[in-house]
Amino acid sequence: MRPLDPRLIKWAQATRLFLILSVILGAATAVTIVIQAALLARIITDVFQRGADLASIGQLTAGLAAVFAIRALLSYLQDWIAFRSSAQAKSQLRMAVLDHAVKLGPQFLDSRSTGGIAQLTGRGIDALDAYFARYLPQLLLAVVVPIVLGAVILSQDLLAAAIVAFTLPLIPLFMVLVGWYTQGKVDRQWRTLAVLSGYFLDVVAGLPTLKVFGRAKAQAANIRQVGDRYRKATMRVLRVSFLSSLVLELLATLSVAIVAVSIGLRLVGGSMDLQTALFVLILAPEAYLPLRMVGAQYHAAAEGISAAGELLDILETPLVESAAIGGAPAGPLALDLVDVSCRYPDRDVEVLKKLSCSFPVGQVTAVTGPSGSGKSTLLQLVLSFMQPTAGVVEVTGEQRSRSLSDIDSEAWLDQIAWLPQEPVMLAGSVFSNIRLGAPNADTESVERVAYQAGLTPDVLQQVLSDTGAGVSAGQRRRIGLARVLLRSKPLVLLDEPSASLDSHTEQVVADVIAELRAEGRTVVMVAHRPALITLADHIVHLEPVEQISEQVAVSGAGQVPLPGLRP
Amino acid sequence: MTANRGWRSRPVFRVMATARPVRGRLLLAGLLGALAIGSSVGLLATSAFLISKASQQPPILYLSVAIVLVRAFGIGRGVFRYAERLTGHDAAFRSLTDLRLAVFDRLTVVAPAGTSAYRSGDLLNRLVADVDAVVDLYLRVALPYIVAIVVGIGSVLLVTIFVPAAALALAAALLVGALIVPALTLRRLDRSQRKVAPAMARLTAETVTLADGSAEVIALGQQQRFLDRIAAADQELTQAAAVAARSSGVGSALGVLAQGGAIVAAIVFGTQAVTSGALDGVNLALVILVPLAAYEAVQVLPAAIVTLLRVRESARRITAVLDAPNPVPDPVNPVSIDAPGAVDLQVTALSAGWKLDDWVVGPVSLDVRPGRPVALVGPSGSGKSTVAAGLTRLCPSQGKVFFSDQDLSRATGDDVRRIIGLAEQNPHLFDSTVAENVRLARRSATDEEIHEILVELGLGPWLAALPDGLQTPVGRFGRAVSGGQRQRLALARVLLSETPIVVADEPTEYLDASSADVVMRALTRRCRHRGLLIITHRAADVAWCESSVSLGGQISV
Structure with a gap:
C-alpha cells in the first residue's frame, strides 16, 4: 500500500490545498511544541534551582497556558480542515467516477453488483474520512515535526541531536527491513489463512444443503477445530508482522532513554545546565511521537485507501475507443442481422450464435423464445450497448445501408425509441417523466401521448419520490409507453410491453402498437403473450444456444407453435 | 440473559x-x-x-x-x-x-x-x-x-x-x-x-x-x-x-x-x-x-x-x-417415522411460504409412489422451489403430508429430511473435492459408487478431464464448476442418500436436450424403488413422468 496515492491528488483537487494547509499547521504545531518545552524547562529550573515562587513564574505559566490554548486551536483547525477537505475530495472523486461510469456505459454499470456503484460512491467512500482526517495529517507531521524539533535540539545539544538524528531514520529503515524479511513468511501464512477464514462462510452458506442431508449439527466440531487452527496460524503471522511495530516502539523509547541518561551524566559532570537538559528531555519524545502515531492510524487508513483504490480503478478503466464516425441513415429504417454471434465478456458461452434475421421497414416483428434464448441480448445489440463477437448488424435507411458498428452510438440512439422492462423514473411529476423522452416537447404533445398510453390527466400531475415510488408497475410501463410515443423515432424497441399488465392495459399496448404501425415505424417487440404475438407481421423465434448448434431464427407470419408448457 | x-x-x-x-x-x-x-x-x-x-x-x-x-x-x-x-x-x-x-x-x-x-x-x-x-x-x-x-x-x-x-x-x-x-x-x-x-x-x-x-x-x-x-x-x-x-x-x-x-x-x-x-x-x-x-x-x-x-x-x-425464532418449530412430542418397504407420499393441499401464513404457493396436492415419477410444473417465479422447501421443512408450510399413512407434521424436521431428500436448484458446493461434496449425502459411500453415479448422470467426460478426477477441488463456492455440473452433483448427492422419497428441483436446468435426457434417464432408473418428484418448467422432463401437477391439480400425461 502506498501511503499517498498520487492518483488521489490528480482526481481530488481538494487534496492539494489540504496537503499545503496541513504542512503549515504541522509546522505551527511543531513551533508550539518547542515553545511549550522551553517554557516548561524554564519554569521547572526557576522554581527548583533559582527558588522562584508562584508569583515570579506567573507570567511564564500564563504564557504556557496560552501555548496550550494555541495548540488546542491548531488541533481544532486541523480536524476542521481535514473533514472539510475530505468532504470536498469525496465529492470530486464521486462525481468524476459517476461521470466516467456513465461514459463506460450500461454494460459496465450492470457488471457491478446490485447497488454496487451507489454504495461505492455513497457510503463506501466515507472510509476516506479516517484517511484524510487522521492518517494524512499524521503522515505530514511525521515529516515536519522531527525536522523542526531536530534542528532545535541541535541548537541546544549536539550529542542529543546526534542520537535523534541517528535513530529517527533508523525507524522507517528497520521497519522496511523487517517488512522485507517477514514478507515471504507472512505471505505463505496468509495463503493458509485465506483458506481457513473462508471456511466459516463456506459452511454458513452451505447450511441449507447440510440440513437437507442431516449434516449440519456435525459441523460444529469442525468449526471449533478450524477456528483453533485459524487462530494458531494467525498468531504465527502476527508474531512476525508485529515485529515491525516492536522495532518502532523500541527504537523510539530506547533513544529517549539514551538521551536522558547521556544528559544526566553530563549534568553530573557539570558540562550542561538543568534548563537545557530539561528542554531536550521534553522535546526528545515529541520528535518520535508523530511517527509512532502514523503506525497507530495505519489500520483505519488502509480501509480508506482501499475504498479510494476501487474508485480510482474505475476512473482508470479505459473507454472503448469507437471507430464509428458516421451518422445514422435517415428516414425509415430496416435492420438485418447476418450471422451474428454474441458473448458476455465474463462468460465463455455464447448467448447468440450465428443468428440471422430481419426487421423489415414499417413492420412489427415479434421476438419470442424461452428465457435464456438471448432476446434481451438481441435488444442490447440493436441498441449498440453490446458489440457482436462475429457477424454484422446492417442498418438500411432510405438511401443507403451501413454496418451498425460504423455508426456513432449517440447518433444511432437518437433514431430509437425504446421501452425497457423497467422504465427509469426520476423524482418529479409524471408529466416531467414522460417528457424525458423528448425534453423540448410541448404540453399538448405530452398530454396527447399520455392519453394514448392510457394515463388520465390527473395522473400527469402526480409526483414521484426520490426512489420512484408512487406509481404502480403498470403505470410505470404506461409512462414508458408514452415516452416512446413522444419520442417519435423511426425504430421502436419494446421489451415485453405487456408484462405485469392487466387485460385492459394490454389493450392499450395493442392500440399503441397499431398506432406505431400506422405511423410507419419499424417495431421490434420482445413478447410472451399470444395476444401481442398475433399483432406481429413477422416473428423471430429464438432457442437457447446450448440446445442447438446454430441459431436459425424461425420466422413466420402471425402464428408460431408456443413452446410446450410455458404459458 | x-x-x-x-x-x-x-x-x-x-x-x-x-x-x-x-x-x-x-x-x-x-x-x-x-x-x-x-x-x-x-x-x-x-x-x-x-x-x-x-x-x-x-x-x-x-x-x-x-x-x-x-x-x-x-x-x-x-x-x-x-x-x-x-x-x-x-x-x-x-x-x-x-x-x-x-x-x-x-x-x-x-x-x-x-x-x-x-x-x-x-x-x-x-x-x-x-x-x-x-x-x-x-x-x-x-x-x-x-x-x-x-x-x-x-x-x-x-x-x-x-x-x-x-x-x-x-x-x-x-x-x-x-x-x-x-x-x-x-x-x-x-x-x-x-x-x-x-x-x-x-x-x-x-x-x-x-x-x-x-x-x-x-x-x-x-x-x-x-x-x-x-x-x-x-x-x-x-x-x-x-x-x-x-x-x-x-x-x-x-x-x-x-x-x-x-x-x-x-x-x-x-x-x-x-x-x-x-x-x-x-x-x-x-x-x-x-x-x-x-x-x-x-x-x-x-x-x-x-x-x-x-x-x-x-x-x-x-x-x-x-434471537431469531424458529419459523418451522418441531412438534412438542415428535413421533418417529418408520420407513416400510412400500413407500408412498401423499400431499394434500400443501401451501408454503418463507413466512408463516404468508403462503407464496399452493395449495398443491400430489401423490408420489415408488417408481412412478411425478412432475410438478409451473413457470419460473410460480413458487415451485418453495414447495420443495416446504416439503423438506426448510420453510413454513400448511396442509397434510402423509408418508405411508404416517403424519409427517408430527415428526421432527430432521426426521422429515431422512424421509424426503432434496436436490436443490442452487446447491452449495463446499470448498473441497468433488468426491467429498457428493459424499456428504452418505459418509459410507465409496469412490466407486460416487464415480458410477456421476458417470450415469453424464459427467463421465467431465470427470475424465479433471486433473485429479474425483479428488479435484471444486474451489471456493464451487467456482470451477459450471451450473449444469453443479446441478448434477446435487442430484448425485440425493441419489446417494437413502431417503425413500427424492425431490429434484429443476434437474435439467442449464443442460442441453441430450444431456437432459441422460439425467432424466438416470434419475428415473435409480428411483425405481423410491418416490420421485421432479420440479421443472421443461416439457421434455415431464415426458419422463407418469403424472404431472401444474400447481393446481394432478393430471395424467
Missing part, C-alpha cells in the same frame, strides 16, 4: 458475554498494555527525576538506580506493547470461535427461512463479516479502556505521593479525556449523521436511479440531466458535511486543553509545595511531566468509541440471528 431489559441484554454485552472463557487472557493483555504505556510514564518520570538529581551533582552512584530504571522503561515500552498485542489477539480469536459456534448453532435451527441472511449472498457475507468484526470489540474498545483505567489510576497515585492537589487535577483531566471527549465525539457523529443522512439518502437514491436505468438514460441521451441531479444532491451532502466538520475538532481541542490544564495545575500546586517545603524541588519536574506522558492513555479512546458504534451495528445483527 432471561430478561430482555437492562444493559446485559444489549447486543454489545450479549456478544461480549461469549468472551467469558477468555476473560483472564483479556485482562492480562490489558495489564500488559498498561505496563507499555506505564513504561512511557515511568520513562519520563524517572528521566525527570534523574536529570533534576544529576543537576545537584551527587556522586554518580546515587543515580545508578534511576539510570537502570530509565533504560528498563525505555525497553519495556516496546516489549510490553508487543506482548499485549499478541495476548490480546490470541484472546480475541479464541472468543471469535465461540461466537461463531453460537451463531452457527442458531443458524442450524433457523436457516434458511428464519433469517434474512439467506435472501442474498451480500447479506450472508455481511453476517460472516459481522462475526469477524467483533474482534475489534475486544482489541479496539475493551483493551484501550482497561489500559486507560490502569494507567490513569497508576499515574494519579504516583503524583499523589508528591502533590495530592496536582493529582486531583490530573484525575480531572484524565476523566475529561476518557469520558467527555469520547462523549463529544459520539454526539458529533450522531449530529452530523442526522444532518448528513438525509442528503446521503437522496444522493444514494439518485445514484441508484441512474445506475439501474443507465441503459435507458443513455438511450434517451439524458445522462447529463441525471448527473446534474446527482451533482445537486452531492452539493447538498458536501455542504452538510462541511457544516458538520466545524464541530469535529472540538473533542481533540478539549483534550489538549485538559492536558494543558493538568500541567498548569501541576506547576501551580507543585511550586506552592516547593515554596512551602512540602515538596523537595528535585521531584518537581516529575510532578509536572507525568501528566504530559499519562495523557497518552486516553488519547485513543475517541477512536475506541467510534469503533464501538460500528461494532454495535454488527452486534445487533448477530443478536438478531441469535
Whole structure:
C-alpha cells in the first residue's frame, strides 16, 4: 500500500490545498511544541534551582497556558480542515467516477453488483474520512515535526541531536527491513489463512444443503477445530508482522532513554545546565511521537485507501475507443442481422450464435423464445450497448445501408425509441417523466401521448419520490409507453410491453402498437403473450444456444407453435 | 440473559458475554498494555527525576538506580506493547470461535427461512463479516479502556505521593479525556449523521436511479440531466458535511486543553509545595511531566468509541440471528417415522411460504409412489422451489403430508429430511473435492459408487478431464464448476442418500436436450424403488413422468 496515492491528488483537487494547509499547521504545531518545552524547562529550573515562587513564574505559566490554548486551536483547525477537505475530495472523486461510469456505459454499470456503484460512491467512500482526517495529517507531521524539533535540539545539544538524528531514520529503515524479511513468511501464512477464514462462510452458506442431508449439527466440531487452527496460524503471522511495530516502539523509547541518561551524566559532570537538559528531555519524545502515531492510524487508513483504490480503478478503466464516425441513415429504417454471434465478456458461452434475421421497414416483428434464448441480448445489440463477437448488424435507411458498428452510438440512439422492462423514473411529476423522452416537447404533445398510453390527466400531475415510488408497475410501463410515443423515432424497441399488465392495459399496448404501425415505424417487440404475438407481421423465434448448434431464427407470419408448457 | 431489559441484554454485552472463557487472557493483555504505556510514564518520570538529581551533582552512584530504571522503561515500552498485542489477539480469536459456534448453532435451527441472511449472498457475507468484526470489540474498545483505567489510576497515585492537589487535577483531566471527549465525539457523529443522512439518502437514491436505468438514460441521451441531479444532491451532502466538520475538532481541542490544564495545575500546586517545603524541588519536574506522558492513555479512546458504534451495528445483527425464532418449530412430542418397504407420499393441499401464513404457493396436492415419477410444473417465479422447501421443512408450510399413512407434521424436521431428500436448484458446493461434496449425502459411500453415479448422470467426460478426477477441488463456492455440473452433483448427492422419497428441483436446468435426457434417464432408473418428484418448467422432463401437477391439480400425461 502506498501511503499517498498520487492518483488521489490528480482526481481530488481538494487534496492539494489540504496537503499545503496541513504542512503549515504541522509546522505551527511543531513551533508550539518547542515553545511549550522551553517554557516548561524554564519554569521547572526557576522554581527548583533559582527558588522562584508562584508569583515570579506567573507570567511564564500564563504564557504556557496560552501555548496550550494555541495548540488546542491548531488541533481544532486541523480536524476542521481535514473533514472539510475530505468532504470536498469525496465529492470530486464521486462525481468524476459517476461521470466516467456513465461514459463506460450500461454494460459496465450492470457488471457491478446490485447497488454496487451507489454504495461505492455513497457510503463506501466515507472510509476516506479516517484517511484524510487522521492518517494524512499524521503522515505530514511525521515529516515536519522531527525536522523542526531536530534542528532545535541541535541548537541546544549536539550529542542529543546526534542520537535523534541517528535513530529517527533508523525507524522507517528497520521497519522496511523487517517488512522485507517477514514478507515471504507472512505471505505463505496468509495463503493458509485465506483458506481457513473462508471456511466459516463456506459452511454458513452451505447450511441449507447440510440440513437437507442431516449434516449440519456435525459441523460444529469442525468449526471449533478450524477456528483453533485459524487462530494458531494467525498468531504465527502476527508474531512476525508485529515485529515491525516492536522495532518502532523500541527504537523510539530506547533513544529517549539514551538521551536522558547521556544528559544526566553530563549534568553530573557539570558540562550542561538543568534548563537545557530539561528542554531536550521534553522535546526528545515529541520528535518520535508523530511517527509512532502514523503506525497507530495505519489500520483505519488502509480501509480508506482501499475504498479510494476501487474508485480510482474505475476512473482508470479505459473507454472503448469507437471507430464509428458516421451518422445514422435517415428516414425509415430496416435492420438485418447476418450471422451474428454474441458473448458476455465474463462468460465463455455464447448467448447468440450465428443468428440471422430481419426487421423489415414499417413492420412489427415479434421476438419470442424461452428465457435464456438471448432476446434481451438481441435488444442490447440493436441498441449498440453490446458489440457482436462475429457477424454484422446492417442498418438500411432510405438511401443507403451501413454496418451498425460504423455508426456513432449517440447518433444511432437518437433514431430509437425504446421501452425497457423497467422504465427509469426520476423524482418529479409524471408529466416531467414522460417528457424525458423528448425534453423540448410541448404540453399538448405530452398530454396527447399520455392519453394514448392510457394515463388520465390527473395522473400527469402526480409526483414521484426520490426512489420512484408512487406509481404502480403498470403505470410505470404506461409512462414508458408514452415516452416512446413522444419520442417519435423511426425504430421502436419494446421489451415485453405487456408484462405485469392487466387485460385492459394490454389493450392499450395493442392500440399503441397499431398506432406505431400506422405511423410507419419499424417495431421490434420482445413478447410472451399470444395476444401481442398475433399483432406481429413477422416473428423471430429464438432457442437457447446450448440446445442447438446454430441459431436459425424461425420466422413466420402471425402464428408460431408456443413452446410446450410455458404459458 | 432471561430478561430482555437492562444493559446485559444489549447486543454489545450479549456478544461480549461469549468472551467469558477468555476473560483472564483479556485482562492480562490489558495489564500488559498498561505496563507499555506505564513504561512511557515511568520513562519520563524517572528521566525527570534523574536529570533534576544529576543537576545537584551527587556522586554518580546515587543515580545508578534511576539510570537502570530509565533504560528498563525505555525497553519495556516496546516489549510490553508487543506482548499485549499478541495476548490480546490470541484472546480475541479464541472468543471469535465461540461466537461463531453460537451463531452457527442458531443458524442450524433457523436457516434458511428464519433469517434474512439467506435472501442474498451480500447479506450472508455481511453476517460472516459481522462475526469477524467483533474482534475489534475486544482489541479496539475493551483493551484501550482497561489500559486507560490502569494507567490513569497508576499515574494519579504516583503524583499523589508528591502533590495530592496536582493529582486531583490530573484525575480531572484524565476523566475529561476518557469520558467527555469520547462523549463529544459520539454526539458529533450522531449530529452530523442526522444532518448528513438525509442528503446521503437522496444522493444514494439518485445514484441508484441512474445506475439501474443507465441503459435507458443513455438511450434517451439524458445522462447529463441525471448527473446534474446527482451533482445537486452531492452539493447538498458536501455542504452538510462541511457544516458538520466545524464541530469535529472540538473533542481533540478539549483534550489538549485538559492536558494543558493538568500541567498548569501541576506547576501551580507543585511550586506552592516547593515554596512551602512540602515538596523537595528535585521531584518537581516529575510532578509536572507525568501528566504530559499519562495523557497518552486516553488519547485513543475517541477512536475506541467510534469503533464501538460500528461494532454495535454488527452486534445487533448477530443478536438478531441469535434471537431469531424458529419459523418451522418441531412438534412438542415428535413421533418417529418408520420407513416400510412400500413407500408412498401423499400431499394434500400443501401451501408454503418463507413466512408463516404468508403462503407464496399452493395449495398443491400430489401423490408420489415408488417408481412412478411425478412432475410438478409451473413457470419460473410460480413458487415451485418453495414447495420443495416446504416439503423438506426448510420453510413454513400448511396442509397434510402423509408418508405411508404416517403424519409427517408430527415428526421432527430432521426426521422429515431422512424421509424426503432434496436436490436443490442452487446447491452449495463446499470448498473441497468433488468426491467429498457428493459424499456428504452418505459418509459410507465409496469412490466407486460416487464415480458410477456421476458417470450415469453424464459427467463421465467431465470427470475424465479433471486433473485429479474425483479428488479435484471444486474451489471456493464451487467456482470451477459450471451450473449444469453443479446441478448434477446435487442430484448425485440425493441419489446417494437413502431417503425413500427424492425431490429434484429443476434437474435439467442449464443442460442441453441430450444431456437432459441422460439425467432424466438416470434419475428415473435409480428411483425405481423410491418416490420421485421432479420440479421443472421443461416439457421434455415431464415426458419422463407418469403424472404431472401444474400447481393446481394432478393430471395424467
